Amino acid sequence: MGKHVQIGLIQMSCSSDKQANLDKTIGKIREAAAQGAQIICLQELFSSLYFCWEESYDNFSLAETVPGSTTSRFQELARELGVVLISSLFEKRAQGVYHNTAAVIDADGTFLGKYRKHHIPDDPGYYEKFYFAPGDDGYQVFETQFAKVGILICWDQWYPEAARITSLKGAEILFYPTAIGWALSQDEETNRQQYQAWQAVHLGHSVANGVYVVAVNRTGREGAMNFWGGSFVSGPMGDILYQAPHHNEVIHVQELDLSRIDEIRVHWPFLRDRRIDSYKPILRRYIDK
Amino acid sequence: MGKHVQIGLIQMSCSSDKQANLDKTIGKIREAAAQGAQIICLQELFSSLYFCWEESYDNFSLAETVPGSTTSRFQELARELGVVLISSLFEKRAQGVYHNTAAVIDADGTFLGKYRKHHIPDDPGYYEKFYFAPGDDGYQVFETQFAKVGILICWDQWYPEAARITSLKGAEILFYPTAIGWALSQDEETNRQQYQAWQAVHLGHSVANGVYVVAVNRTGREGAMNFWGGSFVSGPMGDILYQAPHHNEVIHVQELDLSRIDEIRVHWPFLRDRRIDSYKPILRRYIDK
Numbered sequence A, B: 001m002g003k004h005v006q007i008g009l010i011q012m013s014c015s016s017d018k019q020a021n022l023d024k025t026i027g028k029i030r031e032a033a034a035q036g037a038q039i040i041c042l043q044e045l046f047s048s049l050y051f052c053w054e055e056s057y058d059n060f061s062l063a064e065t066v067p068g069s070t071t072s073r074f075q076e077l078a079r080e081l082g083v084v085l086i087s088s089l090f091e092k093r094a095q096g097v098y099h100n101t102a103a104v105i106d107a108d109g110t111f112l113g114k115y116r117k118h119h120i121p122d123d124p125g126y127y128e129k130f131y132f133a134p135g136d137d138g139y140q141v142f143e144t145q146f147a148k149v150g151i152l153i154c155w156d157q158w159y160p161e162a163a164r165i166t167s168l169k170g171a172e173i174l175f176y177p178t179a180i181g182w183a184l185s186q187d188e189e190t191n192r193q194q195y196q197a198w199q200a201v202h203l204g205h206s207v208a209n210g211v212y213v214v215a216v217n218r219t220g221r222e223g224a225m226n227f228w229g230g231s232f233v234s235g236p237m238g239d240i241l242y243q244a245p246h247h248n249e250v251i252h253v254q255e256l257d258l259s260r261i262d263e264i265r266v267h268w269p270f271l272r273d274r275r276i277d278s279y280k281p282i283l284r285r286y287i288d289k
Helices: A018-034 A057-061 A069-081 A154-158 A160-168 A189-210 A257-267 B018-034 B057-062 B071-080 B154-158 B160-168 B188-209 B259-267
Strands: A004-011 A039-042 A084-094 A097-105 A113-116 A140-141 A149-150 A173-178 A181-185 A211-218 A219-222 A225-228 A232-234 A240-244 A250-257 B004-013 B039-042 B085-092 B097-105 B112-117 B139-141 B148-151 B173-178 B180-184 B210-219 B219-222 B225-228 B230-233 B242-243 B250-257
Touching: A004 A018, A004 B071, A018 A039, A018 A069, A039 A173, A039 A211, A039 B173, A057 A189, A069 A084, A084 A149, A084 A173, A097 A149, A113 A257, A113 B160, A113 B210, A154 A173, A154 A189, A154 B057, A160 A173, A160 A189, A160 B004, A160 B160, A181 A189, A189 A211, A189 A232, A189 B188, A232 B173, A240 A250, A257 B230, B004 B018, B004 B097, B004 B210, B018 B039, B018 B071, B018 B250, B039 B173, B039 B210, B071 B097, B085 B148, B085 B173, B097 B148, B112 B139, B148 B160, B154 B173, B154 B188, B160 B173, B160 B259, B173 B188, B180 B188, B188 B210, B188 B225
Parallel strands: A004 A039, A039 A084, A149 A173, A173 A211, B004 B039, B039 B085, B148 B173, B173 B210
Antiparallel strands: A004 A250, A084 A097, A097 A113, A140 A149, A181 A225, A211 A232, A219 A225, A232 A240, B004 B250, B085 B097, B097 B112, B139 B148, B180 B225, B210 B230, B219 B225, B230 B242
């Protein structure tokens, strides 16, 4: 019984060699598929170091079109392996217009579409506003062969609005390709608190929307940043079904029972009672009076 | 340094005798004040059993006006003790118009105002739609002598929109008077999962908004329901500062450093990056296409 899907997540470290990162990733995708994964999600900007730690014009040469050479390679791979691929890419949309973009390819190799990150950080170590224009195409859900998936990217994770709208569009699973880490200067207690807060906000999305959440994070040290790995999967009651270690590369395959969403939403009918007549103030930056 | 406030929460069991519940509560308020509490929050519908377990016309006689006799008594008490009181009442607004309402009284006895519960459940054991019209005055923040507090009530807890809007109005602390429990027919694992989901969604509100959350829940068995107590306080990073036991009455006083909100929001500037241009679909019930 139930409607089962096997999702695969790949948590890894990267080098400065784009081709090497791509080859490494493809090897891990093959391994995840061999373990039975049907929908495989990669971490944010898997084909490079997390270059946004600095503001350098040279890094714009890492960008590519979407669809483009990487998605073409992934379309072949998806068709060969019969898997859905969710990949995070530095997209050049036009001269001077770049995005932090996730591409979704179906299990028959079809390019289903892309989501462009809406919430762009600018913090020490994460100078993304220098590189990425905010997405302007809205929140997206993709009907793959195995599940309806919503994609949100890293900093989007802090915004319940993004998780809500994507869920209202029918997502059964919210995938979050992510690159978040601990500055080396931080103490252990701060690190623990930050990881816990990161996980907590995701669990909140699961519970409020009755959806699965899959956060796929980078691991490994890059400069002054220790990417904290700790990728995880939560169920529609915010129950943690899997949690990866912080400092190791991981290929993990997790079975999800999508029929649980229907069951949970019948028993905890939160969507029924939303007061859509009362939410308009959420469109304001701040409510001074 | 910092801006400290002592909040008090009262988790208790109730009887069918309204006067006895009120007297018991007043005793506990005095005790909390003696322990240093400055803002004291009571559980949902503290002056009665959780009568919404059934649909009975007789129960409407429990309702009162707000302000009314209970708030008058609390105004005296607040003035005497120098404490802010947040109380949850069954309000009769007019013939045929009843609300699940929280009243806020300042430490000098001033009646500051009320919030009427927006999200009304209707589930086995919680037939609130029979009694309460949904609040129509919007989300509220009250500037008390000690802190700016937002009040939301029980079922409101599952709605990130409510927590967000109340936070955007300036709330430093979100108080949730609550009455939630385990049906006696449930198994232990279900109970554990439900409590965990309930706490998770609150922690998500703390993190997403950078606010303190104080959930004050009823305890004790009433008919086929075991109210699960487990009141708790979380900090603006979703860190649990206090958690009450499930089956005991509790008077707890917790110090909060309100200056931590400013610090957290500077370091994790989520409010800065909200994409208010992209949230309009949140005003829809569901997004079919």
